[in-house]
Amino acid sequence: xxxxxxxxxxxxxxxxxxxxxxxxxxxxxxxxxxxARDRGKKIQFPxxxxxxxxxxxxVLQPEKVKGDTAFxxxxxxxxPDLIVVAAYGKILPKSILDIPKYGCVNIHASLxxxxxxxxxxxxxxxxxxxxxxxTLMYMEEGLDTGDMIASSxxxxxxxxxxxxxxxxxxxxxxxxxxxxxxxxNGTAKxxxxxxxxxxxxxxxxxxxxxxxxxxxxxxxxxxxxxxxxWPGAYTIYNDKTMxxxxxxxxxxxxxxxxxxxxxxxxxxxxxxxxxxxxxxxKIQMPGKKSMPVADYLKGNKIDIKTIxx
Numbered sequence: 001x002x003x004x005x006x007x008x009x010x011x012x013x014x015x016x017x018x019x020x021x022x023x024x025x026x027x028x029x030x031x032x033x034x035x036a037r038d039r040g041k042k043i044q045f046p047x048x049x050x051x052x053x054x055x056x057x058x059v060l061q062p063e064k065v066k067g068d069t070a071f072x073x074x075x076x077x078x079x080p081d082l083i084v085v086a087a088y089g090k091i092l093p094k095s096i097l098d099i100p101k102y103g104c105v106n107i108h109a110s111l112x113x114x115x116x117x118x119x120x121x122x123x124x125x126x127x128x129x130x131x132x133x134x135t136l137m138y139m140e141e142g143l144d145t146g147d148m149i150a151s152s153x154x155x156x157x158x159x160x161x162x163x164x165x166x167x168x169x170x171x172x173x174x175x176x177x178x179x180x181x182x183x184x185n186g187t188a189k190x191x192x193x194x195x196x197x198x199x200x201x202x203x204x205x206x207x208x209x210x211x212x213x214x215x216x217x218x219x220x221x222x223x224x225x226x227x228x229x230w231p232g233a234y235t236i237y238n239d240k241t242m243x244x245x246x247x248x249x250x251x252x253x254x255x256x257x258x259x260x261x262x263x264x265x266x267x268x269x270x271x272x273x274x275x276x277x278x279x280x281x282k283i284q285m286p287g288k289k290s291m292p293v294a295d296y297l298k299g300n301k302i303d304i305k306t307i308x309x
Contacts, residue, residue: 001184004080004100006030010047011165012086014173015107019084020055022177027078032089033061066093075099082183084176085139094141102183104139107172109165111135111151113198116144121161121168123201125226128218131155132164134172136179138190145198147190150179162229206231209243213259213271213308217249217278232284235259236309237302245290246282253277259308266294269302 002025005016019026029052037044045053052059062071072095075083080100085092086107097104110120112135117123124132133153140146152171156164182188209227211220211234224233224247232243248268256262256272263270269280284290285300293302 001025001081001102001180002027002079004028004030004075004078004083005048005052005086006083006088006092007048007086008032008046008089009087011109011169011172012048012088012107013051014169015084015086015176016048016051016055018173018177020057024180026055026057027080028060028074029057030060030062030075030088033063065090065096072096072099082180086172091141091143092139097139097141105149105176105183106137106139106144106146107176108135108137108144109168109172110201111153112137112144112148113193113195115199115201117201118203120201121164122204122226123199125156125159125161125164126222128222129156132168134168134175136172136175145193145195147192149183149188149190150175158225160225160228204231209233211235211244211308213273213278216274217247217276220273220278221247221249237306240286242308243284243290244280244282245284246280246292248279248281250277250279257307261302261304261306261308264293264297264302264304266297268293271308 003019005019005026007016008031016029029048031046031048034043034045036042049059062068065071075096076099082102083100083104085104092104110124111133115123131153133151135151136149138146138149152175154167154171179188209231224244227233228245232245234241234243253275254262254272254277258272258274260272261269262272262277271278271280280293282290282292283296
């Protein structure tokens with residue numbers, strides 16, 4: 001089977017590797033254009049491009065997909081049996097969806113129809129879901145609305161987005177390889193999504209990380225896990241941005257103003273939040289590495305009664 005693969009970030013790398021290792025013919029990999037990153041504006045390849053080059057696979061990086069007749073003609077010339085998409089970053093037009101013999105399938109990091117959109121892993125944690133997973137679906141012109149083929153589940157527990165991201169990437173790769181034979185022989189399921197149960201997972205921005213101490217500590221702790229490793233939850237301490245990388249919701253109640261630092265010890269920073277207490281356990285100050293509060297206190301001080309903002 002001839003498969004064109006479309007993906008961009010680290011999440012999409014395991015599925016590409018699995019396709020290659022299982023002997024599928026991959027004439028081309030399509031990914032987003034290179035971008036200048038960090039302060040030095042050094043050009044960096046997308047993770048999928050890097051892996052494709054390591055595997056000796058040709059890479060295409062169109063600036064746009066819709067309306068790019070030259071790019072669409074290139075895809076047609078390869079005569080793919082299947083197009084596999086994982087976190088590519090652009091919605092494919094019908095002119096591409098109609099090309100492959102067996103259609104276009106997408107690996108989506110949620111249990112559809114919940115959390116359609118760009119940041120399903122982050123939001124499944126932030127919203128307090130007990131489980132999540134990956135869904136393999138046939139693509140159509142809508143945003144993650146196509147018929148589902150198969151899914152795989154996992155418990156969220158106390159996992160961060162970083163941990164869950166890697167787990168779901170591997171799960172998606174395995175699910176794809178297990179399912180392709182049924183797609184090829186025509187026995188793959190087509191399960192309509194129940195739109196009435198759909199939820200949306202919009203893109204995450206840095207501003208989403210600001211902590212609101214009027215919220216319950218349980219909600220804040222989920223935000224901390226949901227934004228770990230990017231962009232990170234944060235608060236303002238003495239006019240400086242303090243990133244919070246690990247926290248714990250305590251059952252104890254507090255009558256102090258929300259955001260007030262109640263106590264500081266090697267266990268962490270106790271902060272009043274929503275009438276209860278949030279224990280901040282791992283922080284990062286500007287220009288410093290992230291570290292447990294106990295380590296930070298060895299050379300620094302956190303003032304009690306300060307109000308975090």
